[in-house]
Amino acid sequence: MAEVLVLVEHADGEPKKVTAELLTLARSLGEASAVFLGAPGTYAKAKEFLAQYGASKVYVVESDDVVDYAVAPVAEVLAKLVTDVSPAAVLTAATAEAREAAARTAAKTESGLIWDAVALTPDLSATQGIFGGSTIVTSKVTKGTPIFVVRPNTTAPETAPSTPVEENVDITISDSARSAKILDRVVEAKSGRPDLTEAQIVVSGGRGLGAAEHFALVEKLADTLGAAVGASRAATDAGWYPHQQQVGQTGKTVSPQLYVAVGISGAIQHRAGMQTSKTIVAINKDPEAPIFEFADYGVVGDLFNVVPQLTEAIEKRKG
Amino acid sequence: MNIVVTVKQVPDTWAEKKLDPVTRTTDRKSVDNVINEMDEYGVEEALKIKEAHGGEVTVVTMGPEKAVETIRKALSMGADKAVHITDEQLVGSDALQTSAALAKVISTLSPDIVITAAEASDARGGVLGALLAERLGFPQLTQARKVTVDPGAGTVRIERQADNGYALVEASTPVVVGVVEKINQPRYPSFKGIMAAKKKPLTTLSVADAGLDASTVGLANAASTVVDAQPAPPRQSGTIVKDEGDGGTKAAEFLVAQKLI
Ligand SMILES: Cc1cc2nc3c(=O)[nH]c(=O)nc-3n(C[C@H](O)[C@H](O)[C@H](O)COP(=O)(O)OP(=O)(O)OC[C@H]3O[C@@H](n4cnc5c(N)ncnc54)[C@H](O)[C@@H]3O)c2cc1C
Ligand SMILES: Nc1ncnc2c1ncn2[C@@H]1O[C@H](COP(=O)(O)O)[C@@H](O)[C@H]1O
Numbered sequence: 001m002a003e004v005l006v007l008v009e010h011a012d013g014e015p016k017k018v019t020a021e022l023l024t025l026a027r028s029l030g031e032a033s034a035v036f037l038g039a040p041g042t043y044a045k046a047k048e049f050l051a052q053y054g055a056s057k058v059y060v061v062e063s064d065d066v067v068d069y070a071v072a073p074v075a076e077v078l079a080k081l082v083t084d085v086s087p088a089a090v091l092t093a094a095t096a097e098a099r100e101a102a103a104r105t106a107a108k109t110e111s112g113l114i115w116d117a118v119a120l121t122p123d124l125s126a127t128q129g130i131f132g133g134s135t136i137v138t139s140k141v142t143k144g145t146p147i148f149v150v151r152p153n154t155t156a157p158e159t160a161p162s163t164p165v166e167e168n169v170d171i172t173i174s175d176s177a178r179s180a181k182i183l184d185r186v187v188e189a190k191s192g193r194p195d196l197t198e199a200q201i202v203v204s205g206g207r208g209l210g211a212a213e214h215f216a217l218v219e220k221l222a223d224t225l226g227a228a229v230g231a232s233r234a235a236t237d238a239g240w241y242p243h244q245q246q247v248g249q250t251g252k253t254v255s256p257q258l259y260v261a262v263g264i265s266g267a268i269q270h271r272a273g274m275q276t277s278k279t280i281v282a283i284n285k286d287p288e289a290p291i292f293e294f295a296d297y298g299v300v301g302d303l304f305n306v307v308p309q310l311t312e313a314i315e316k317r318k319g
Numbered sequence: 320m321n322i323v324v325t326v327k328q329v330p331d332t333w334a335e336k337k338l339d340p341v342t343r344t345t346d347r348k349s350v351d352n353v354i355n356e357m358d359e360y361g362v363e364e365a366l367k368i369k370e371a372h373g374g375e376v377t378v379v380t381m382g383p384e385k386a387v388e389t390i391r392k393a394l395s396m397g398a399d400k401a402v403h404i405t406d407e408q409l410v411g412s413d414a415l416q417t418s419a420a421l422a423k424v425i426s427t428l429s430p431d432i433v434i435t436a437a438e439a440s441d442a443r444g445g446v447l448g449a450l451l452a453e454r455l456g457f458p459q460l461t462q463a464r465k466v467t468v469d470p471g472a473g474t475v476r477i478e479r480q481a482d483n484g485y486a487l488v489e490a491s492t493p494v495v496v497g498v499v500e501k502i503n504q505p506r507y508p509s510f511k512g513i514m515a516a517k518k519k520p521l522t523t524l525s526v527a528d529a530g531l532d533a534s535t536v537g538l539a540n541a542a543s544t545v546v547d548a549q550p551a552p553p554r555q556s557g558t559i560v561k562d563e564g565d566g567g568t569k570a571a572e573f574l575v576a577q578k579l580i
Binding site for chain 2: 070071072075095096099100101102103104106107108110111112113114115116125129130131132133134135136137138139140141142143144176179180181182183184185186187188189190195201225243244249250257258268269272275279280281283287292293294295296297298299300301302305306307308309310311312313314317318
């Protein structure tokens with residue numbers, strides 16, 4: 001069986017859930033080979049996870065060069081592996097960085113690129129929702145090695161314990177790939193809540209909250225549900241919530257099991273980032289708000305009454 | 320500073336977008352088309368850099384004949400001149416081909432800074448900035464929410480938006496900068512700007528003029544293909560209740576019934 005390369009998403013070595021999803025998907029297409037790129041000493045933290053989710057092989061590059069320069073080094077490693085290994089396909093997560101690395105890899109190897117795939121079949125057809133999810137297309141790569149950028153939360157991760165073969169990739173990152181130097185990384189938001197794109201439940205707040213401090217209502221509801229907190233652009237533009245938490249066309253795309261929209265009208269740009277959520281619940285005082293056109297359950301009412309009551313009811317149930 | 324900014328004409332955000340049933344490419348004929356909203360932020364940033372450091376702003380687009388409307392919009396905001404790559408042979412080009420064509424033309428303009436927006440709203444690839452950097456061999460400064468140019472040192476520094484904050488990234492010119500919409504507030508064209516735009520230099524290039532190899536462009540030579548397209552099953556219309564003092568409790572009951580809690 002041919003290898004399918006999976007670019008490991010991780011934070012300082014700790015793999016993200018989407019890595020498990022990609023490995024599961026890769027195993028349905030061939031032999032899953034993880035590609036781990038990180039700072040020296042970080043791989044040890046990923047090792048067990050990659051084995052648990054069935055990687056047959058792990059290509060490891062532990063080097064400051066792959067973390068101190070933006071994007072280009074990742075593409076250089078992936079392109080080398082595509083050439084050396086001739087994999088059946090390459091899978092990356094649909095994060096900004098991996099998406100850009102995937103694109104550059106495609107350009108380097110004259111391969112076709114498909115982004116925002118939500119499913120892949122063994123004949124390497126990809127399913128994508130386009131135009132804000134209104135059209136479902138099936139696409140295929142016709143040149144080179146198919147490179148798929150896959151949406152998080154679209155494959156259920158399954159364990160398949162393995163004993164992967166580890167291989168250190170022999171590569172020197174070129175000078176030209178070391179041209180955009182990362183001088184510093186500044187952490188602005190650390191919540192302890194799940195990652196927005198990986199969360200099973202997302203509770204988002206919009207302009208209807210009226211002020212930054214009212215986001216506490218949304219956070220409280222989120223915490224009782226174990227959810228991530230999102231926001232509409234109106235809320236992030238107003239400075240009520242960090243822009244990293246924006247959901248929508250120019251924010252994050254989320255596909256949780258449950259999405260709760262609080263005081264959000266459901267503008268087309270917001271919808272573009274959340275409408276593939278399994279279940280959508282909306283709380284809005286305007287019965288004409290567009291969000292009610294695609295919500296599974298809607299409460300027309302004042303969020304300042306409805307949200308605390310909902311939070312309390314959930315807390316009570318959880319005991 | 321010699322600044323090049325890319326813009327794209329896309330179907331209006333509010334229009335019902337469709338694929339052409341035959342070519343399965345975006346139907347650009349039956350809808351209203353506008354400048355990709357995010358590109359206005361790219362143009363704005365180009366103008367700001369020019370205003371701060373001097374230089375010239377050239378708008379580059381690849382697209383059908385009527386994409387010239389989008390060029391006019393950028394020129395009326397204040398860009399100096401434009402290049403329009405347009406040719407029937409280009410129809411259906413994918414992101415890889417588009418980036419190759421744009422890079423070829425942009426390299427003839429010898430830019431210090433190439434600005435592109437993070438994403439076009441039609442196909443939502445979000446990859447062109449990275450691809451231009453790859454093809455031009457320029458450093459990639461994308462996902463920028465802030466750009467600082469130091470003409471003396473010949474460097475550009477950005478705040479690259481990240482999941483939990485940002486990364487400070489620096490490179491020497493020439494560079495490709497990709498901007499997110501948090502970066503600025505695009506200006507509205509003035510009446511004077513709109514009038515002036517009509518007289519600004521516009522170069523129109525065919526595939527041959529641009530020195531592109533016709534056997535590498537267009538739908539037939541794309542590296543990926545759409546084999547099937549179906550309308551998504553409509554979302555079942557949901558239950559909407561009016562809050563009579565029990566809205567929160569009812570919502571919780573719904574979550575229980577759906578086994579979500
Ligand atoms: C280029 C571009 C990109 C964009 N990208 C995004 C994006 O990524 N994400 C995004 O979200 N938007 C995006 N937008 C903006 C989008 O068009 C909307 O402006 C935005 O989503 C509106 O946010 P909102 O729903 O919070 O605010 P509003 O539309 O103002 O809605 C607020 C809602 O709250 C309700 N409300 C008010 N008070 C209460 C109360 N007490 N109780 C209950 N309900 C109440 C109101 O009835 C209203 O429906 C983008 C726009 C552009 C031009
Ligand atoms: N045909 C094109 N002509 C000019 N610029 C383009 C074209 N396609 C994409 N772009 C630019 O690339 C950015 C990102 O687009 P995309 O990668 O297609 O989402 C857009 O905001 C545009 O500035």
